[in-house]
Amino acid sequence: MERSDETTTKPxxxxxxxxxxxxxxxxxxxxxxFKPRLYRKRQYILQQGDVCRRLNFVVRGCLRMYRVDEKxxxxxxxxxxxxxLIADLGSLYSHxxxxxxxxxxxxxxxxxxxxKDLFELYTQAPKFNRIFRVLIxxxxxxxxxxxxxxxxxxAQERYSSFTKTYPHxxxxxxxxxxxxxxxxxxxxxxxxKSELLRNGK
Amino acid sequence: MERSDETTTKPxxxxxxxxxxxxxxxxxxxxxxFKPRLYRKRQYILQQGDVCRRLNFVVRGCLRMYRVDEKxxxxxxxxxxxxxLIADLGSLYSHxxxxxxxxxxxxxxxxxxxxKDLFELYTQAPKFNRIFRVLIxxxxxxxxxxxxxxxxxxAQERYSSFTKTYPHxxxxxxxxxxxxxxxxxxxxxxxxKSELLRNGK
DNA sequence: AAAAAATCTTAAACTACATTAAGACCATTT
DNA sequence: AAATGGTCTTAATGTAGTTTAAGATTTTTT
Numbered sequence: 001m002e003r004s005d006e007t008t009t010k011p012x013x014x015x016x017x018x019x020x021x022x023x024x025x026x027x028x029x030x031x032x033x034f035k036p037r038l039y040r041k042r043q044y045i046l047q048q049g050d051v052c053r054r055l056n057f058v059v060r061g062c063l064r065m066y067r068v069d070e071k072x073x074x075x076x077x078x079x080x081x082x083x084x085l086i087a088d089l090g091s092l093y094s095h096x097x098x099x100x101x102x103x104x105x106x107x108x109x110x111x112x113x114x115x116k117d118l119f120e121l122y123t124q125a126p127k128f129n130r131i132f133r134v135l136i137x138x139x140x141x142x143x144x145x146x147x148x149x150x151x152x153x154x155a156q157e158r159y160s161s162f163t164k165t166y167p168h169x170x171x172x173x174x175x176x177x178x179x180x181x182x183x184x185x186x187x188x189x190x191x192x193k194s195e196l197l198r199n200g201k
Numbered sequence: 202m203e204r205s206d207e208t209t210t211k212p213x214x215x216x217x218x219x220x221x222x223x224x225x226x227x228x229x230x231x232x233x234x235f236k237p238r239l240y241r242k243r244q245y246i247l248q249q250g251d252v253c254r255r256l257n258f259v260v261r262g263c264l265r266m267y268r269v270d271e272k273x274x275x276x277x278x279x280x281x282x283x284x285x286l287i288a289d290l291g292s293l294y295s296h297x298x299x300x301x302x303x304x305x306x307x308x309x310x311x312x313x314x315x316x317k318d319l320f321e322l323y324t325q326a327p328k329f330n331r332i333f334r335v336l337i338x339x340x341x342x343x344x345x346x347x348x349x350x351x352x353x354x355x356a357q358e359r360y361s362s363f364t365k366t367y368p369h370x371x372x373x374x375x376x377x378x379x380x381x382x383x384x385x386x387x388x389x390x391x392x393x394k395s396e397l398l399r400n401g402k
Numbered sequence: 403a404a405a406a407a408a409t410c411t412t413a414a415a416c417t418a419c420a421t422t423a424a425g426a427c428c429a430t431t432t
Numbered sequence: 433a434a435a436t437g438g439t440c441t442t443a444a445t446g447t448a449g450t451t452t453a454a455g456a457t458t459t460t461t462t
Contacts, residue, residue: 067349069353073353075352075353077348077352089341089342089345090342090346122331126327126330126331129330129331129334130323130330130334133330133331133333133334136334136337136341137290137294140290140337140341141291143344143345144278144290144344145291146348147344147347147348147351148268148276148278150348150352150384151276151278151351151384152268152270152274152276154448154449155448156448174408174409175409175410176409183352184450185449185450186409186410186411187410187412187413187449187450187451187452188449189410190410190412191412191449193411194411194412355418355419356418356419375439375440376440377438377440386419386421387440388419388441389420390440391440392441392442394440394441395442
C-alpha cells in the first residue's frame with residue numbers, strides 16, 4: 001500500500017525505535033494498524049461525552065486536550081505537537097464517556113490506531129508492551145512534575161517554567177490557551193508578562 | 202527460602218495477578234527479586250537529593266511522597282497504603298538525584314525491588330512489561346484526574362472529592378498532611394471543614 | 403477592502419486563600 | 433503528674449488571582 005510523504009508511518013517508527021529497535025514484522029504491524037488522518041483547525045478528534053476510540057500520534061500540527069467545566073471555563077490538560085502521542089487513556093481502556101475534548105489548534109496530521117488494533121499490537125508483538133511502558137512512564141514523570149508545580153508554585157513561576165520547557169509553543173499558541181493551561185485567566189497572564197518585562201527580561 | 206507471614210510476596214503476587222495470571226517461574230522471579238523491609242514511623246525510604254534505587258510495594262502501613270521547597274513548605278504528591286506501588290520513577294530510571302522524600306507515616310512493611318533486578322524482571326519475563334504498562338496507565342489516569350482538579354476546582358471541592366475518593370485515609374492521617382496534599386494550609390482546611398459542617402453535612 | 407471575530411492590555415472592585423498569632427486539645431515522653 | 437510537642441480551631445490582616453468592563457490590535461471571514 002502506497003502512502004504519500006505526509007502520511008507514511010516513518011516518523012512514528014523513528015519515534016518508537018528511539019526506545020527499542022523494531023524488526024520488519026513489527027514495522028509492518030505499525031504500518032497496517034496506524035491510519036493517517038488530517039484534521040482542520042478547530043475540528044475535534046474527541047468530544048466530551050463520547051468514548052475515546054483511538055490513540056493519536058501527531059505527525060504535523062498541534063492539538064489541545066481540555067475540559068469545559070459546569071461554569072463554562074476551559075482547562076487545558078495537555079498540548080500535543082509533532083512526535084507526541086495523545087488520547088484519553090481512561091476512556092480508551094475502559095470504554096467509558098470521556099471528560100475531555102481533543103481539538104486541532106492548527107491543521108494537524110495524525111496517525112491513529114483503534115483500540116482493538118492497539119490490543120492486537122500488544123498481543124502480536126509483545127515488544128510494544130515494553131515500548132509503551134517506557135513511553136507512559138516518561139509521560140507520568142512529566143505529569144507528576146506539572147502537578148507538583150501546580151500545587152507549589154505561583155502563576156508567575158509556572159509561566160516562567162512554561163517559557164523554558166515549551167519555548168516553541170510560546171509563539172505558536174494564543175495567550176488565552178497558555179492561560180488555560182497554567183490554570184489562570186488571560187488577564188492575569190497579561191499582568192504577569194508585563195511585570196516580568198518591567199523587572200528586566 | 203522461608204519467610205514469615207508478614208514478609209511473603211503473596212499480596213504482591215495477588216496484586217499483579219489482578220492484571221494477568223503468572224506462571225510458577227514468574228512467581229518465582231517475584232519471590233527472588235522483591236525483598237521485605239520494615240520502616241518505622243518517621244523513617245525515610247528516600248530522601249531529597251539521593252537517587253531512588255528501588256520500587257516499593259506497600260504490604261502494611263502508610264507512606265507519603267513529598268517535596269520540601271525553598272521556603273520550607275511541604276507539598277505531598279502521593280500517599281501509598283496497602284497494595285500501592287511507590288517510587289520516584291524519574292530518579293529510578295535516569296539515576297539522577299530525586300526531588301522527593303518518601304517517609305513512613307506509620308510503621309510500614311514494604312517489598313522492594315532494586316533497579317537492576319526490575320530490569321532483569323522485564324528481560325527474563327516480558328509479561329511484566331505488560332503488567333507494569335497497565336499499572337502505570339492506571340496511575341497516569343489517576344494523576345491526570347488530580348491535575349485537572351487542581352487546575353479547575355476550589356479547595357472546598359478538592360477536599361470534598363478527597364473525602365469521597367480516600368475515605369479510609371481521612372481518619373488515618375492528621376489534617377496537616379491532607380492540607381499538604383490538597384495544596385492549602387491546615388488553617389484553611391479547618392475553615393473549609395467548619396463551613397461544610399455548618400451548611401448541613 | 404471592509405466587516406466580523408478573536409486576541410491582548412489595563413484597571414477597579416472583589417474573593418479565595420495565605421499569614422500570623424493565640425488558645426485549646428491531645429498524645430508522648432520524662 | 434508534669435512537661436513537651438504535635439494537632440485543631442478561630443480570627444484579624446494581607447495578597448495572589450478573578451471578575452467585569454472597556455479600548456486597542458490583530459486575524460479571519462466575506
